[in-house]
Every structure is written in C-alpha cells, then in structure tokens.
Amino acid sequence: xxxxxxxxxxxxxxxxxxxxxxxxxxxxxxxxxxxxxxxxxxxxxxxxxxxxxxxxxxxxxxxxxxxxxxxxxxxxxxxxxxxxxxxxxxxxxxxxxxxxxxxxxxxxxxxxxxxxxxxxxxxxxxxxxxxxxxxxxxxxxxxxxxxxxxxxxxxxxxxxxxxxxxxxxxxxxxxxxxxxxxxxxxxxxxxxxxxxxxxxxxxxxxxxxxxxxxxxxxxxxxxxxxxxxxxxxxxxxxxxxxxxxxxxx
Amino acid sequence: xxxxxxxxxxxxxxxxxxxxxxxxxxxxxxxxxxxxxxxxxxxxxxxxxxxxxxxxxxxxxxxxxxxxxxxxxxxxxxxxxxx
Ligand code: SF4
Ligand code: SF4
Numbered sequence: 531x532x533x534x535x536x537x538x539x540x541x542x543x544x545x546x547x548x549x550x551x552x553x554x555x556x557x558x559x560x561x562x563x564x565x566x567x568x569x570x571x572x573x574x575x576x577x578x579x580x581x582x583x584x585x586x587x588x589x590x591x592x593x594x595x596x597x598x599x600x601x602x603x604x605x606x607x608x609x610x611x612x613x614x615x616x617x618x619x620x621x622x623x624x625x626x627x628x629x630x631x632x633x634x635x636x637x638x639x640x641x642x643x644x645x646x647x648x649x650x651x652x653x654x655x656x657x658x659x660x661x662x663x664x665x666x667x668x669x670x671x672x673x674x675x676x677x678x679x680x681x682x683x684x685x686x687x688x689x690x691x692x693x694x695x696x697x698x699x700x701x702x703x704x705x706x707x708x709x710x711x712x713x714x715x716x717x718x719x720x721x722x723x724x725x726x727x728x729x730x731x732x733x734x735x736x737x738x739x740x741x742x743x744x745x746x747x748x749x750x751x752x753x754x755x756x757x758x759x760x761x762x763x764x765x766x767x768x769x770x771x772x773x774x775x776x777x778x779x
Numbered sequence: 780x781x782x783x784x785x786x787x788x789x790x791x792x793x794x795x796x797x798x799x800x801x802x803x804x805x806x807x808x809x810x811x812x813x814x815x816x817x818x819x820x821x822x823x824x825x826x827x828x829x830x831x832x833x834x835x836x837x838x839x840x841x842x843x844x845x846x847x848x849x850x851x852x853x854x855x856x857x858x859x860x861x862x
Binding site for chain 2: 538539540574578581582584585586708
C-alpha cells in the first residue's frame with residue numbers, strides 16, 4: 531500500500547492564503563489504512579483548521595468529505611457539488627489522489643495535506659515499513675522475497691557491502707514518532723536526533739536463502755539490472771491495447 | 780492504576796492517545812493542559828477529589844475556551860466552541 535503522513539497544521543494553514551471556503555477531501559483506501567488521510571483524519575483536520583483559524587482571528591469555513599478512492603474519476607464525480615462550493619481543496623490522499631483532483635477539477639486550486647512516503651507494509655499496528663520502490667523489473671525471485679532496492683541503503687545487487695555487521699546495516703535511521711524526529715541530549719549538552727538500527731537487507735537475504743537451501747541462487751552471475759524500467763526513463767506508463775476503449779469517433 | 784487496568788493495558792493505550800490529543804491541541808494553538816489523564820482506582824475517593832480540584836484550578840487559570848470569544852467565520856458554522 532501507499533503510505534503517507536499528514537503535514538504539520540502550520541504548513542497546511544500556510545497554503546490557504548485568503549481563501550475562505552476550504553474543503554478537506556479524505557481518501558478511503560491506502561491513506562485510511564495508514565491513519566493519515568481517511569474519513570476520521572479528514573474530520574480532525576477540518577476541525578483543527580476551523581479552530582486554529584478562528585483563534586488566529588481569520589476564521590475559515592472548513593468542511594470535509596471522504597471518497598472511496600481519490601485516484602479514480604468515478605469517485606470524484608460524486609463530490610462535484612462540494613468541490614464547486616469551495617475556494618480551495620486540501621487533499622488528504624497520496625500524491626496520486628492530489629493530482630487526480632487537480633486534473634478532474636481544473637478550475638480549482640488543490641493542495642496536499644499529506645506527505646506521501648513510500649510503498650510499505652503495515653507490519654504491526656502503528657508501524658509501516660518500506661518494501662518496494664517500484665523499479666519495474668522485480669528481482670525478488672533471486673533474493674528470497676526481500677527487496678535489496680528498497681531495503682538496502684545502497685541498493686546493492688550483488689551481496690552485502692563491508693558495512694554489514696551482526697545483521698545490521700552501517701547506515702542508521704533517524705528515529706521518528708509521528709513524523710517528528712526523537713531528540714536526545716549528548717554528553718556535552720547538545721541536542722541531537724536519536725539514531726536507530728536498521729536490518730541489513732543482504733544479511734536477511736542470505737539468512738533466508740540459506741534456510742531454504744537456495745544459496746546457489748546467489749552464485750549465478752546476473753546481468754546488470756535494467757534501470758530503464760525505473761525512473762531513469764522519465765515518467766512511466768502502462769498501456770494495454772486490449773483494454774483501451776474503442777475510439778468511437 | 781497505570782498498567783493495571785480493568786481492560787488489561789487499556790489505560791496505557793489511552794495515555795498515548797491523550798499525548799496525541801495534546802499534540803493536536805498544541806498545533807491548533809490551544810493549551811494542551813486542557814486535557815489530562817490521571818489513574819485512580821474506585822477506592823481512592825479522597826485522591827479523586829484532590830485531582831478534580833487541581834484540574835479545576837488549572838482550567839480556571841487558563842480561562843474559558845478562547846474559541847467562544849473569537850470572531851465567527853463569515854457564514855455561521857456549526858458548534859465549534861464545543862469541538
Ligand atoms: S525489486 Fe523492484 S519491483 Fe521488486 S520489490 Fe524491489 S523495488 Fe519493488
Ligand atoms: S550494510 Fe547491508 S543493507 Fe546496509 S548498505 Fe551494506 S549491504 Fe546494504
């Protein structure tokens with residue numbers, strides 16, 4: 531699924547400018563499951579914006595509506611009336627939903643209320659982890675279902691680097707809670723972000739292949755990965771001639 | 780008491796949610812002290828009275844809900860003051 535985190539309220543407020551009628555639009559799919567932009571979050575954001583702009587002496591009219599999926603035209607048709615009544619739309623969908631809204635309602639100003647983060651797995655309640663970078667040429671059959679593109683800091687394809695130690699990657703991660711870095715004070719009294727360990731993807735790949743007696747997969751020499759299927763070729767698209775509607779003109 | 784909840788670890792979960800609401804209130808510009816969580820058992824009548832008195836004092840110091848005295852949006856909108 532696509533994961534996201536809501537932008538800070540101040541940043542969203544900054545997008546509103548002089549517009550009076552604000553419509554917050556939630557999305558009922560991925561961002562609902564990651565508690566960032568579903569119906570509940572749209573209502574909380576609308577309420578927060580109403581209260582905050584009122585306290586700031588510039589009260590806005592803020593309403594909210596949530597559609598099943600913001601990335602499909604038919605679901606956007608349903609909210610035509612609400613959209614037309616608003617001066618500005620705050621979309622709580624992923625970047626795809628925001629762009630779909632902007633394209634579907636070209637005369638409306640649409641701004642994002644979320645930062646879209648990654649393609650991730652809801653590993654446990656309250657924890658999402660990046661699993662795939664949509665490289666367009668999947669190598670999981672060689673790596674035991676563990677992606678070295680998304681989960682190795684260096685995107686290595688030929689085994690671990692020299693920084694792999696006791697199953698951990700040499701590249702640490704800034705610990706965050708709700709998108710905000712967790713800070714600590716060092717011995718000299720300076721504030722710094724808390725760093726946390728990250729599993730080495732290649733260690734995991736080795737462990738898994740070894741447990742399934744498939745380590746020989748790593749002995750095969752692989753041709754260089756075809757990155758033209760990834761972002762190297764510019765924006766990508768999928769065309770299925772068999773599915774395209776007939777041109778009736 | 781904390782961690783010793785009728786709903787097992789319910790009050791530990793609630794504590795984290797209260798912290799989250801405090802963060803939301805801060806972002807809005809409301810004093811986060813307007814919400815607090817205290818763990819008491821049903822046999823702690825005196826402590827309950829004391830905590831309630833302290834909370835009342837704290838809220839009194841913060842004053843009434845500032846939203847009640849703020850300008851309204853041009854078109855009248857819902858029951859904001861009670862949000
Ligand atoms: S190899 Fe590519 S497509 Fe497969 S999981 Fe990794 S990033 Fe995604
Ligand atoms: S330690 Fe492992 S995960 Fe980290 S960069 Fe090296 S190979 Fe990749």
